[in-house]
Amino acid sequence: MSGNRVSRQKPCHHCRSRAASAPSGTATIHYEKFWLYRHCSSVQQRDRQAQKAGQLFSGLLAMNVVFLGSAFISSMIFNHVAITLADVWILLSILKVLCLCWITYYLLGTSRQPHAVLYRDSHAGPVWIRGSVLLFGSFSILLNVFQIGYSVILIQCKSRVEIVFPSIDIVFICTQAFFLWHHSKDCIQVQHNLTRCGLMLTIATNLLLWLLAVTNDTIHMEIESQLREVEQRFAGKALTTSCTCPNTTICKVFQKGYILIYPFNTEYCLVCCSVLYVMWKNVGRRISHHVAPVKPGFKLRGVVFGPLLGTVAVIIGICVFMMYQIQATGSAPNRQVFVMYYSYYIVLLPLMSAVAVVGTIIHALEKKELDTVKNPTRSLDAVLLMGAALGQIGMSYFSIVAIVATDPKDLLNSLILSYSVLLIFQNITQNVFIIDGLHRQPLAAGTAAGGAERAGQHSSDAPDERRVSMLELGQELRKASLSYIHSYSHLGWKRRALREISFFLVLCNIILWVMPTFGAHPVFENGLEKSFYGYSTWFAIVNFGLPLAVFYRMHSVGGLLEVYITA
Secondary structure, three states: OOOOOOOOOOOOOOOOHHHHHOOOOOOOOOOOOOHHHOOOOOHHHHHHHHHHHHHHHHHHHHHHHHHHHHHHHHHHHHOOOOOOHHHHHHHHHHHHHHHHHHHHHHHHOHHHOOOOOOEEOOOOOOHHHHHHHHHHHHHHHHHHHHHHHHHHHOHHHOOOHHHHHHHHHHHHHHHHHHHHHHHOOEEOOOOHHHHHHHHHHHHHHHHHHHHHHHHOOHHHHHHHHHHHHHHHHHHOOOOOOOOOOOOOHHHHHHHHHHHHHHHHHHHHHHHHHHHHHHHHHHOOOOOOOOOOOOOOOOOOOOOOHHHHHHHHHHHHHHHHHHHHHHHHOOOOOOHHHHHHHHHHHHHHHHHHHHHHHHHHHHHHHOOOOEOOOOOHHHHHHHHHHHHHHHHHHHHHHHHHHHHHHOOOOOHHHHHHHHHHHHHHHHHHHHHHHHHHHHOEOOOOHHHHOHHHHHHOHHHHOOOOOOOOOHHHHHHHHHHHHHHHHHHHHHOOHHHHHHHHHHHHHHHHHHHHHHHHHOOOOHHHHOOHHHHHHOHHHHHHHHHHHHHHHHHHHHHHHHHHHHHHHHO
């Protein structure tokens, strides 16, 4: 475990209030120790080697847990007689209890030790990603409530594990969300190895929960079998099962609610893994107070065309999505609804690709220096963008092969082919634009606010005591409008273009996230790839690629907001 050695340095301005009790001008550095490197000559070298060893052993712990859980889940899929879903739930419940014990110990013990959190990473755990944890966590809790209610109604043919497992999951989600909201920025300086192992165990548990959510379609298959049973009843055939949802409103609500909210659970697991990984990288990290410049806050100022065009794209996308949901959920989906859906994408994707290319060119023309400071959050953002894009790109290539090998001249097939090619190009161009923007240093606060200060000079010189009259109110409104227009005109054309592009892409990625998240899955419902590859193969491809595609859109929104702020 970690050892202590006292050294003196200037206190960091990120230190918590409990570190203020230390003597003025001093702070305690807890250098790491590891028995393999106890003979190192210098303390700093021993600290670096111990940090690498701690990361290695905690990574090996997570790898073994993931392999064990993957073996259980794979055995459930291929040999569901020997290993059942209940066995997988029992294993995951044990892992959740272990994670809960460690999180509780961290909250009540580790983080409360003197000089435990001397530094906080300003880049880690931004508001948007912590808000995503709360949002997806809330939906995941509701999902478990629906599952518990559904199992209670069918208690005569359901196992008790199907009630206990979601109950433990609710406690786990609440505790983990609280932990990530309050401690995602921590750079813990004590109990390094224990903290690394706890974080890696929690990451492995979330990965296994994501893998189970991707592969487990038990309730979906139950609902389909019940629909077939209803058809058999109308046909006068004998019933084959006794576990049937009663013809009550509440049972139907539990079924439909479970299917509708199900994708949010996969997103919650992926978001938690990304936040926990940054915390793991920050264990033992010491940040100099002058390394990270203060970023300007988010202000909707200096942008006009980006929000306007983005809002138009969102409104049209919502209309297309609603029409698709109404028609495609019928017993016989209309061919026209697929043509409408893919046509919307074929119009929007080239526009997104074009503005991303323009934004990358503007980045190349800028004179801003690259930010070369080591930043685990930024490195993870780039890795997640590239990795999550592989889900959508992979499905697109499978679609291209299926279409080219069958009938590419058909209208719907040609639309799907164009959609797949454009989607690959859009993902690549957007990734280049976001990653290049994340590595640019933000403008100085004085430069960024120069135009706004000049625009608001007249309003700041106004007297504090104003007479309330309709004339003065009109003058104030006119002055505010002129101030916005003046600040927009004072922005440099490069900064203005980058802000317009970033905001437009934010809104476009939001609508492209909403549509597949809430049930628009034409890649599985159009029947082309399903008939070419077979039901089981294409179902596995979609279940693996679609959650990554949804996560990519959500993560792109956060990256684009960072680019917008630094512009």
